[in-house]
Amino acid sequence: MTxxxxxxxxxxxxxxxxxxxxxxxxxxxxxLEECADCRARLAGSTTADTRTTLDRVAAVLDREIAATPMxxxxxxxxxxxxxxxxVGTLLPWLGMTAGVLACAALLGVLWTGLPELVxxxxxxxxxxxxxxxxxxxxxxxxxxxxxxxxxxxxxxxxRTAAVLAFVIPALALVGAGTxxxxxxxxxxxxxxxxxxLLLGTLVGVHRAAIGLIAIWTLAVIAPSLATARIPVLLAxxxxxxxxxxxxxxxxxxxxxxxxxxxxSQHD
Amino acid sequence: xxxxxxVETTATTHAWAIHAEGLQVRxxxxxxxxxxxxxxxxxxxxxxxxxxAGKTTLxxxxxxxxxxxxxxxxxxxxxxxxxxxxxxxxxxxGYLPQHFGYYPRFTxxxxxxxxxxxxxxxxxxxxxxxxxxxxxxxxxxxxxARLKTLSGGMLRRAGIAQAxxxxxxxxxxxxxxxxxxxxxxxxxxxxxxxxxxxSCVLVSTHLVEDVAAACTDVVLVDEGRLVWQxxxxxxxxxxxxxxxxxxxxxxxYSAILRQHRAEGGR
Numbered sequence: 001m002t003x004x005x006x007x008x009x010x011x012x013x014x015x016x017x018x019x020x021x022x023x024x025x026x027x028x029x030x031x032l033e034e035c036a037d038c039r040a041r042l043a044g045s046t047t048a049d050t051r052t053t054l055d056r057v058a059a060v061l062d063r064e065i066a067a068t069p070m071x072x073x074x075x076x077x078x079x080x081x082x083x084x085x086x087v088g089t090l091l092p093w094l095g096m097t098a099g100v101l102a103c104a105a106l107l108g109v110l111w112t113g114l115p116e117l118v119x120x121x122x123x124x125x126x127x128x129x130x131x132x133x134x135x136x137x138x139x140x141x142x143x144x145x146x147x148x149x150x151x152x153x154x155x156x157x158x159r160t161a162a163v164l165a166f167v168i169p170a171l172a173l174v175g176a177g178t179x180x181x182x183x184x185x186x187x188x189x190x191x192x193x194x195x196x197l198l199l200g201t202l203v204g205v206h207r208a209a210i211g212l213i214a215i216w217t218l219a220v221i222a223p224s225l226a227t228a229r230i231p232v233l234l235a236x237x238x239x240x241x242x243x244x245x246x247x248x249x250x251x252x253x254x255x256x257x258x259x260x261x262x263x264s265q266h267d
Numbered sequence: 268x269x270x271x272x273x274v275e276t277t278a279t280t281h282a283w284a285i286h287a288e289g290l291q292v293r294x295x296x297x298x299x300x301x302x303x304x305x306x307x308x309x310x311x312x313x314x315x316x317x318x319x320a321g322k323t324t325l326x327x328x329x330x331x332x333x334x335x336x337x338x339x340x341x342x343x344x345x346x347x348x349x350x351x352x353x354x355x356x357x358x359x360x361g362y363l364p365q366h367f368g369y370y371p372r373f374t375x376x377x378x379x380x381x382x383x384x385x386x387x388x389x390x391x392x393x394x395x396x397x398x399x400x401x402x403x404x405x406x407x408x409x410x411x412a413r414l415k416t417l418s419g420g421m422l423r424r425a426g427i428a429q430a431x432x433x434x435x436x437x438x439x440x441x442x443x444x445x446x447x448x449x450x451x452x453x454x455x456x457x458x459x460x461x462x463x464x465x466s467c468v469l470v471s472t473h474l475v476e477d478v479a480a481a482c483t484d485v486v487l488v489d490e491g492r493l494v495w496q497x498x499x500x501x502x503x504x505x506x507x508x509x510x511x512x513x514x515x516x517x518x519x520y521s522a523i524l525r526q527h528r529a530e531g532g533r
């Protein structure tokens with residue numbers, strides 16, 4: 001802290017003494033900014049003129065503060081948090097996913113001849129949400145977001161995480177009722193998410209999701225419905241394979257992140 | 268009063284805020300910007316051109332939304348090609364698209380705050396920056412109204428607020444005056460002059476009047492190429508009574524376009 005100015009100096013400063021040179025004024029001001037005691041002394045040395053000016057400024061400021069709306073300050077409401085992580089456009093799709101899962105669980109309970117439907121569609125559960133998370137026709141503000149530094153991978157991963165945060169508990173809940181292995185529900189679902197992102201770097205996330213849904217439906221769901229048997233892919237012993245595939249796909253997808261820096265032609 | 272960040276006080280090491288050489292940008296299959304050379308520095312620049320001249324495609328490329336199909340583009344000293352890291356440029360960029368989509372349930376404050384957050388501004392500074400941006404566009408009274416309740420002109424101003432919230436060094440406004448009433452347009456010109464003192468502002472518009480009144484520089488494009496660049500005064504001096512238009516600037520505009528087309532047709 002700078003040295004305290006003398007009371008005489010403060011008095012000259014308070015009265016606006018013209019003989020006080022500019023460097024001295026600066027020194028006093030710098031000191032006043034950090035010393036409450038000297039500010040108190042300054043308040044004691046003010047003239048009547050200064051006090052009327054201060055009163056007038058205070059009255060004007062009070063009036064302006066009363067007239068303008070309150071700034072929001074730092075309060076962060078839940079709605080703002082929700083807006084950021086779970087953009088409203090995702091909600092209908094997540095609702096649909098939950099509905100499909102519930103229907104599958106219900107069918108599994110009512111219709112005992114069928115193989116476990118929930119297990120069959122579990123890998124596809126996050127894909128509609130992921131596809132929507134990065135699609136220009138679904139997000140009204142895509143052009144605004146595309147020009148921000150958070151665009152691309154950051155936004156995509158954030159929204160994918162939001163989708164998974166919803167889908168995984170939903171799967172766990174449905175899975176707990178049917179008594180299947182939880183790992184067999186969740187690992188394929190994560191593997192398919194990573195695969196969508198990876199394929200998305202080549203053909204766009206939207207097409208990748210549609211393609212994977214189609215392939216899985218034709219290659220796995222349809223045959224197992226026809227034969228009424230759970231395929232070997234989803235049997236208990238394939239859990240380590242799914243874990244390995246998930247890790248590999250995630251690693252490769254992360255290596256290819258650069259492709260998400262811009263919206264590509266096919267998004 | 269706001270704190271001045273270290274980034275703002277660093278010396279600029281680039282000659283031009285926008286530097287394009289032979290720039291080509293695709294809109295769909297068609298090359299909407301085809302061999303454009305452009306250098307712009309600090310100030311307010313008006314981008315004029317007939318419909319289909321490639322103005323919006325050019326703005327999208329400058330906003331790093333579209334990747335250039337050819338040529339070179341350097342923004343604030345950073346090369347902007349397929350492989351470059353765009354984040355440093357995007358942090359100092361403000362962009363108002365021509366048709367700007369928004370989330371109808373957001374309030375103005377939430378929307379501008381969300382954009383500030385996406386622009387990776389320091390969290391502690393966001394509420395103050397949002398308030399300042401909303402004040403500057405004259406929306407303070409509507410700051411807590413939902414976007415779906417706003418009129419077209421107010422939405423446009425909310426769009427301008429999100430573009431300027433991060434005090435961009437490069438500000439791109441595509442048709443910012445659409446839907447503004449005459450008084451708001453005067454206020455907006457004032458804001459433009461203010462913004463142009465220390466950043467590069469490019470305003471794409473079809474209103475020659477706005478350009479003549481608020482811009483320090485006019486850029487005229489046609490068929491994806493630069494046709495003419497100069498000050499509004501020189502633009503006004505180009506035309507005479509024989510050319511179409513209600514004001515000297517409009518007559519100058521049509522004179523230059525007609526001359527360019529005559530040369531191109533030869």
